[in-house]
Amino acid sequence: MTESLKDAMVLRGRRPSRLPGSGRAAIAVLALMTLAAAALWPWSAAWYDVQEIDSAVRRAPSWKPAGNEEAFLARLSREPVAFRASWITQTLAGARSLLGHDDLGRSLLFRLALGMLVSLVIAAGATATATVIGTAWGAAAGLCGGRVDQILMRIVDVLYGLPYILLVILMKVALTRPLTALLGGRTRYADLVILFLAIGSVAWLTMARVVRGQVLSLKHEGFVQAARAMGAGPWWILRKHLLPPLAGPVIVYATLTVPQAVLQEAFLSFLGIGVQPPLPSLGRLAADGVSAISPFSGYWWLLAFPCATLVALLLALSGLGDGLRRRFDPANRHPSLLG
Amino acid sequence: MIRYVMRRVGLGVLTLACVYAVTFLMTVSVPGNPLQSSERRLAPEVEAALRARYDVDHNGRYFLQLFSGLMRLDFGPTFQYPDWSCNEILAQALPVSVLLGLSAMLTAVLIGVPLGAWSAVRRGVAGAAATTLALLGTCVPTFITGACLLLCFGVWLKIAPVGGWGTISALPLPTITLALPFAAYIARLTRVGMEEALRQDFIRTALARGIPERRVLWGHAFPVAFLPVLSYLGPATAQALTGSFVVEKVFSVPGMGQHFVNAALNRDAGLLIACVTVYAALVIAFNLAVDLVHAWIDPRVRGEAAT
Numbered sequence: 001m002t003e004s005l006k007d008a009m010v011l012r013g014r015r016p017s018r019l020p021g022s023g024r025a026a027i028a029v030l031a032l033m034t035l036a037a038a039a040l041w042p043w044s045a046a047w048y049d050v051q052e053i054d055s056a057v058r059r060a061p062s063w064k065p066a067g068n069e070e071a072f073l074a075r076l077s078r079e080p081v082a083f084r085a086s087w088i089t090q091t092l093a094g095a096r097s098l099l100g101h102d103d104l105g106r107s108l109l110f111r112l113a114l115g116m117l118v119s120l121v122i123a124a125g126a127t128a129t130a131t132v133i134g135t136a137w138g139a140a141a142g143l144c145g146g147r148v149d150q151i152l153m154r155i156v157d158v159l160y161g162l163p164y165i166l167l168v169i170l171m172k173v174a175l176t177r178p179l180t181a182l183l184g185g186r187t188r189y190a191d192l193v194i195l196f197l198a199i200g201s202v203a204w205l206t207m208a209r210v211v212r213g214q215v216l217s218l219k220h221e222g223f224v225q226a227a228r229a230m231g232a233g234p235w236w237i238l239r240k241h242l243l244p245p246l247a248g249p250v251i252v253y254a255t256l257t258v259p260q261a262v263l264q265e266a267f268l269s270f271l272g273i274g275v276q277p278p279l280p281s282l283g284r285l286a287a288d289g290v291s292a293i294s295p296f297s298g299y300w301w302l303l304a305f306p307c308a309t310l311v312a313l314l315l316a317l318s319g320l321g322d323g324l325r326r327r328f329d330p331a332n333r334h335p336s337l338l339g
Numbered sequence: 340m341i342r343y344v345m346r347r348v349g350l351g352v353l354t355l356a357c358v359y360a361v362t363f364l365m366t367v368s369v370p371g372n373p374l375q376s377s378e379r380r381l382a383p384e385v386e387a388a389l390r391a392r393y394d395v396d397h398n399g400r401y402f403l404q405l406f407s408g409l410m411r412l413d414f415g416p417t418f419q420y421p422d423w424s425c426n427e428i429l430a431q432a433l434p435v436s437v438l439l440g441l442s443a444m445l446t447a448v449l450i451g452v453p454l455g456a457w458s459a460v461r462r463g464v465a466g467a468a469a470t471t472l473a474l475l476g477t478c479v480p481t482f483i484t485g486a487c488l489l490l491c492f493g494v495w496l497k498i499a500p501v502g503g504w505g506t507i508s509a510l511p512l513p514t515i516t517l518a519l520p521f522a523a524y525i526a527r528l529t530r531v532g533m534e535e536a537l538r539q540d541f542i543r544t545a546l547a548r549g550i551p552e553r554r555v556l557w558g559h560a561f562p563v564a565f566l567p568v569l570s571y572l573g574p575a576t577a578q579a580l581t582g583s584f585v586v587e588k589v590f591s592v593p594g595m596g597q598h599f600v601n602a603a604l605n606r607d608a609g610l611l612i613a614c615v616t617v618y619a620a621l622v623i624a625f626n627l628a629v630d631l632v633h634a635w636i637d638p639r640v641r642g643e644a645a646t
Contacts, residue, residue: 158354158357158358160574169599169600169603170362170603170615173603173604173606259478263480266480266482267480267482267584267585270480270482270585270588271584271585271588271600273600273603273604283480286480286482286483287482289486290482290483290486290589293486293490303486307483310480310483311478311479311483314477314478314479314480315474315478318477318478
């Protein structure tokens with residue numbers, strides 16, 4: 001018998017006591033990226049759409065700031081004095097060509113910085129939506145049991161069977177008009193809200209299954225039985241006895257939903273039904289990069305930087321979720337990303 | 340077994356009817372319709388005639404009309420392409436998507452299963468390869484993989500055509516792009532299944548009885564490890580058949596994806612309902628097929644589901 005086979009036969013998947021190294025590295029990368037994007041926010045939000053028409057169109061990355069100084073300064077002069085005068089503003093204005101410019105002469109640096117925030121906001125909103133729906137659905141199914149449980153989980157099964165992106169598109173189409181009417185003239189925010197609601201209203205299925213399973217196993221625990229014997233009502237039991245131990249798995253699966261939501265947003269934006277221009281998101285920018293690449297052009301930076309950012313973000317988010325799951329999921333039934 | 344099959348088929352048909360009704364409700368409850376949202380404003384009498392033709396104002400009657408058409412496998416007219424019926428569009432696009440999806444699934448199994456099994460038994464190179472594949476498949480969106488493959492093989496090496504459809508040489512790139520995420524997940528499933536199986540007592544017993552290692556691995560452990568993969572294959576195949584919008588767009592493959600997205604955006608109720616129905620039917624059929632195979636292989640499933 002070979003050593004490796006012997007090794008495979010012993011119990012290898014023991015639960016680690018701390019977050020695995022990959023998870024800690026993921027947290028570091030994630031914190032770095034998010035902090036950088038958040039710190040750049042006032043500037044990226046102000047400048048992401050500043051077009052420098054003349055010489056900056058599809059300008060390759062360089063240390064020297066691009067062409068139309070006047071347009072940029074004119075835009076800058078409309079900002080508050082404190083903003084204009086700060087040294088960060090001066091430095092960033094000089095660094096705006098660092099990652100090149102897109103086909104409208106807009107700085108890729110600022111678009112990327114804002115796009116990452118937009119993607120993260122959508123993903124966070126979608127995850128929150130999914131967590132609320134999934135927890136409520138799963139807890140209801142687990143608590144009620146019987147016929148209600150069967151019907152609720154049957155619905156989850158049916159939705160599970162349908163292609164994910166198909167449901168997101170249908171939800172988006174269904175939600176657009178009513179929500180735009182509800183949110184009034186703020187179309188930009190309405191867009192984001194619709195997008196994360198559409199993604200979130202599809203992403204809760206796994207959460208519902210996990211929560212239901214946990215509730216079912218918790219229901220028969222001694223402390224819940226004791227509470228019931230002492231005359232506690234279902235709401236009390238849910239709030240005081242079931243929800244606290246549920247927090248762990250819910251957080252783990254919420255973390256795993258975030259990269260999924262980022263990915264869904266990227267797909268939707270690629271298909272042209274995600275974030276509406278001129279607002280950037282990572283998916284939108286990568287999609288623009290894909291369409292900018294052709295046999296006759298070498299605009300590699302338009303594809304390379306957004307894709308690298310998107311992949312790095314997804315890797316870090318999945319690494320974090322996977323690490324948390326290996327640390328907290330007692331069953332550890334699902335295949336782990338890193339084996 | 341026959342009762343089990345009947346039960347599952349009945350549930351499948353019921354599910355399909357539910358999906359159909361929900362899709363219909365979702366499409367007609369959205370304000371605005373294709374007659375209003377066309378770029379040119381229609382002359383009032385033309386619009387009235389169209390409304391009368393499609394019975395848009397009476398959703399109940401429209402539903403009955405569509406549903407009776409469905410019973411005859413006729414999805415009716417589209418709102419978007421005047422000279423085409425839904426059936427003609429489906430007849431052109433569906434075989435393309437099915438071919439792409441099936442070949443992608445085959446590729447995914449051929450890559451994922453051996454890699455996963457190998458990496459469970461031998462760490463080192465195989466483990467690293469499996470991990471890399473898992474990362475690539477999970478974290479790189481398909482439109483980026485597709486664009487990179489296109490750039491490498493289509494533009495620089497000029498081995499494959501840059502998109503399009505119809506020749507054999509156009510098949511590999513979209514197939515690989517579509518297969519990667521599935522291959523990654525299959526590799527993970529196989530690996531975990533294999534590791535789990537190797538810890539079981541019957542493996543130790545088999546080895547103790549002196550059965551050759553190779554036979555224990557592939558004859559005893561692998562069939563157990565393959566069961567989760569098998570039950571994943573159903574939804575996965577359906578997803579590969581239906582979820583290839585992005586890949587179809589990157590490689591300009593004339594499949595169902597583009598029609599579905601356009602129909603959803605243009606509120607083309609006829610075509611949208613037709614696409615969703617076909618998708619749902621495919622999903623349900625594949626899930627059913629896999630469940631039946633599963634029940635055939637593993638008698639425990641049969642007993643459980645029958646109760």
